[in-house]
Amino acid sequence: MTAKKHSVGEHLRDQGVSRRAFLKFCTASASLMALPPGLIPAMAAALEQARRPSVIWLSFQECTGCTESLTRSHAPTVEDLILEMISLDYHHTLQAAAGEAAEAAREQAMKDNFGNYLLIVDGSLPGPDANPGYSTIAGVSNYAMLMEAVEGAAAVIAVGTCAAFGGLPEAAPNPTGAVAVMDLIKDKPLVNVSGCPPVPMVISGVLAHYLAFGRLPELDEYHRPLAFFGQSIHDRCYRRPFYDKGLFAETFDDEGARAGWCLYRLGCKGPSTYNACATMRWNAGTSWPIEAGHPCLGCSEPRFWDAGSFYAPLSVPTDLSSTQVLTAGAAGALVGGTVATLARRTVETAAASRQPVTADELEQTL
Amino acid sequence: MTALTDPMGFLLFTKGPLFNIAIAIFALGLLARLAEILLLGRRPNFAEPRAGEWLPGLRTVVTRTLPDPGTFKRAPFNVVTGLIWHIGFLVALLLFIPHIELIKGLFGVSWPGLPNPFVDLVTAVTLVALAATLVHRLNHPVKKRLSTVEDYLVWTVTFLVVLTGYLAYNRLINPYPLALGLHILSAELFLIILPFTKLTHIFTAFIARWYNGASFGRRGVQS
C-alpha cells in the first residue's frame, strides 16, 4: 500500500478514470454530502489536487455491522473510488494480513504518517477505569491501542453509535464499563458518524469531504456532520404530511398502516432523531425503515437502547410505574384522611370542653 | 454519554426519573387535598330537606360553568378571555394526539384526537389569551393589588407549559430533544405545584359548584 505518492486526480487517471467519470463521481459525492450542485466544479478542482491520506481503522467492541454497511453500500463504483482515494493501511477485518504482520503494518503506517493519518474507530471500548480484559487486540487493551494511535492522528472519525456514543455495550447496566471515543479524546478534531449502522454513504461522504476540502465538515453539538445530521428524520419524512393532518397508523396492520400514514403512535422516534435516512435511504436507495412501514428506532442518538420501548410513542415516559403512582395516591389519601380526622377531633374536643359564658364574664376579658 | 447536559440526556431524565417523581408528588398531594376536603364534609343539617340535592347540584355545575349575563356585563374581558384560554388549554391538553398517547400509556384509556394544525392554532390563541390576562392583571388597579406571588407563579407555570409545547411542536428550538425536554419539564412543574396552589381548582371547582347547588336545592332555593 503506497500512500501519498500521487494526487487523487493523477491516481484516478492512472486507473483509467475519464474526466466525465470523475465529474460524475464528484456529482455523486456532492449529492451524498448534501452539497448544493453548484459546488461541484470547486469540489472537482480540489479533489484533483488532494493527496491520498493514510487511514488506520480500529475495531473495538463492535459487531462489524458498520464495516458491513460501508462495504455493501449502494454504489460500489463510487465506494471503490473513495477507497482508491485513501490508503487503508490497517483494518483487521478487511486486510489480508493477520497476526503479527497485521500489527506490524499498523505500527509502520503510524510511524510513516505520524501527524497526518486519519484514525477511524468503530465500537466502544472499556474505559480507563474498567477491566481492560473485556476487549483486547493482540493482547493490547482497546484503551491503550486507541491512546497510542490517536497520538499521531490528524483527525479521528468515530463510526457507528457504539464508537460515537457508547451504543449497545454502554447500555444499562454497561457490564464492560464501555465509553465512547469522544469521552476519551478531547484534543483532536473528531467526527461522530452515528447510526446502528450509519448510512454507508455518510461514512464515505465524510471521507470525501475531508479529501475535497482538507478539513472535517461542519459539526453539530454531538460532533456529527451537519450535512447529514442537521435535520431530523421527522422534518425530512415523506410521511410528515400525514402527521400534520393527524392521520396515524395505530397498529401494524390497520387501514392507516396500509395507507402509509404516520407511525408516531407506533413509537416512531423520527421527531427526536437526526440522521439522513429519509433522503439517502438504504439498500441501493430502495427504501428506508419508515417507507417499509416500521417506526424509526432513533439509532443515531445517544442512549437509544435505554430510551424506553421502541414501540412506545415519543411522548410516553420511559419507565412508567403505575404501582408507584397508585402507592403515592394511596399515601396521599391516607395523609388527607389523617389530617381530616385530626381536624374533626380538634373541633369535637373544642365542642366538648365548651363552657357557658355570661355577658359579664365576657366584658371582664375585654 | 449519560450527562444531563446533552439534549438527549436531558430529555431522558425528564421522561424518566423526573416524570416519576413529579407524578408521585402530584398523586400524593392531590389525593391528600381531596381526601381532606371530602372527609371533612359539611356540618350535618338536621332540618327536613325541602327538595333533592343531586339534580340542583348537577344543574349548578352547568350554570356556574356557563357565563351568566350579569357577570358578562360587569367583566366581559374576564369572561371572554378566561373561557377562550381555558377551552384552548383543555383542547391542547386532551385532544393533541401525543398527549392522548401519554394518557393511554399511563391509564390505558384513550379517545380520538384532533388534527395537529387545529391544535396548533388553538394553542397559539391560548398563548395570546394568556398573555392578555397577565397584561390585564397588571393594568387593573384592583386586580394588581389583589394579586399575590402565588398568582404570578401559577400564571408563569401555565404559560410556560403552553409556550414550550408550541415551540416544540413548531420545532422552533433546536435540537428537538431539548425542546421536548423543556416542555415535559414545565408540565412536571405544573403537576408538582398543582395540589399546593390554586391550580387545585381543576379538581375542586366542580365539587364546589355541586356543593353549592346541592345546598341550595336542599333548602328549596333556586340555584
Added chain:
Amino acid sequence: MPALSSIPVRVQTMPCGTTDCGNAVPILHEVRHALERLIATGEGTQIDLNAIPFGPEDEAHLLAVLGVGEVRATIDALGPTHVQETAIPGVWLIDYRITEDQRLALHLDIGDIPEILRTQRQDLDTALTTLDARLTSAQDRAPFEY
C-alpha cells in the same frame, strides 16, 4: 428489484392536482424560478432531487408534469448516465447510474446543455495524441482493411 414491487402494499400519497402532491409541486416552482433566471441572465441551475424528501409517487408526478422532449443521450463513464431533455425546453433530467443500473444521483439541469455532455477540456489534452496514434497505426495497415 421486482420482488419488492410485487408486495401487494399500495402506499397512499397526498391527493395530487387540487392542492398539493407532497413535495413535487414546490420543486416545479423552483424549476420555474430557475427558468426565469436562465432567460434573464443565462445562468443555469442544478437541482439535486436526491436531497428532496420524496414519497414514492412524488417523483413520478414530477416527471409526468415535465414530460419527455426531443433529446436523449447516454454517457458511458462509471456506468451509464442518462440525459433526457424534458418537454420544457431548457429543463434536462440527468439520471446518474452505476454499472448495476442503480441510481447514484438524479439532477434537474436548467440550462442550454448539461455540463457532462460537453467535451471536457482535460480530455482534449489527450485528443491529438490519441488521434495521432490511431493515424500511425492506420497507415501501418493496408488500405483495404478500411
